[in-house]
Amino acid sequence: MHGEYKVPGGKLVVVDLELVDAKIANFRLAGDFFLEPDEALENINAAVNGLPADSDAASIAAAVRAGLPENATLLGFSPEAVAVAIRRSLSKATSWKDYDWEIVHSPAVSPRMHLALDEVLAAEVGEGHRKPTLRIWEWNESAVVIGSFQSLKNEVDPDGAAKYGYDVVRRISGGGAMMMEKGAVITYSLYVPAELVQGMSFADSYAFLDEWVLEALKSLGIDASYKPLNDITSPTGKIGGAAQKRLGSGAVLHHVTMSYDMDGEVMAQVLRIGREKLSDKGIASAAKRVDPLRSQTGLSRAEIIERMKQTFTTMYAATPGDITPEEYAKAESLVEEKFATEAWLTRVP
Incomplete structure (x- = not known):
């Protein structure tokens, strides 16, 4: 073996x-x-x-x-x-080089559609209908995406969200709430066969699946590293966070949001970031928790994404791909049946 x-x-x-x-x-x-x-x-x-x-x-x-x-x-x-x-x-685990990888960078869709696509594309990989895929998200609406197990009322201030135009949605993976301001975040998802992370703990798999993005950030002059369990960070502050979901189809959904730019004051009004969480981080305010990529690189969001795609392609011989009409149709159905429903959003009130 x-x-x-x-x-x-x-x-x-x-x-x-x-x-x-x-x-x-x-x-x-x-x-x-x-x-x-x-x-x-x-x-x-x-x-x-x-x-x-x-x-x-x-x-x-x-x-x-x-x-x-x-x-x-x-x-x-x-x-x-x-x-x-x-x-x-x-456990007969596989490696990155055992697969043909695709990169999907498609036009923006609604926040709920993004979450539905995550579930659909991961299932398609698990069932063998799609190659393992890296998908870059584009945003033309702002949203707060809360974790699968978070309390809606404890995490989001509805008045603040409404005031600044943030939709509120719930994803299928665990972890904390993420503020997705259009044009101000970089989000990507990996849909991989479970065999790729076979034999690893959850903690090991997080860092393993994001090794490539650390290389991309380092090539831009950022001293990026992984901070367990799920943070991508640098000496000047946190850059982003990851979340993960193992599907019964035999796939792993792993997605990451990194801050390109941010308004800490708006963040504090939209998210209910408790004193205990801030104390645990050893900092005084939400605005100091995240250090955006814009300030660290001086590059545009598009330039950073392009470097990420280049790095992934170089490391894993990936080729450009797209989302099929059938996959879009499945995701649209899932939005109606699940992600757009009050029952899903308030599953943990």
Whole structure:
């Protein structure tokens, strides 16, 4: 069995192993990481050999750590990264290069249509009717998109939303409320087969699926990094956040909103950002929580999106695609049946 795991912001970890009597045998670790002393590689191999095939990632990482000599130095990887690669090999996980990727950058639709397209396109990938896809959202309306499990009245000030022209909608993924001001955010969705993140924890998969956008931001001069669980950040402030939903069809929906520009005062009037949340972030106001891409790059929103598309294409050999009429029709039906209904919006009052 073979498994690979690219550590977000780090190096590639590659494992090969066999199973003998439900135990790991002939384990071999490789990669472009740095490890001292040399013999520590054999220590890791020895520590893994003999482990039960159903060992969880925490148990594997503990065994690797216990097997390392006291003076061992690991750069670009960790015992946890080795464990993820092993779990991916045992679960027959795939890699980015196993798929033909498409990039969809279609015209703006309504906020509810965006959310319906997320569900439809993810299901199409899971059912094998669509290639794995990166979709860039365009906005011609402003909206507040609340998480699947958030309380509507606790998250949104209806008077503030109405005053500034924000529609309020609910998505199928968890996480927090996002203010989508038209022309002021960059939003994208990834629709991927579940096998791509097989063997990873939710936390690992978030960073794994956004590695490419960190590379794009770094190429623009931003010192971007991932802050668990789901934040893309930089030394000057948070840039954006991710959310995820695993569908029964065998697909993963992963979407991210990054702030290109923002009005912190409007944000504070539209969203009910509680004192506890701000205190947890160690800051005094909502306006200081997010540092937009415009101020960090001096580039237009379109230029940043173009660099993102170029980076994804270079890394994963993606080709341009589009949404089919049939997919649009399914999404329109889903808007009527679900996303435009009061029952869905107020499922958590």
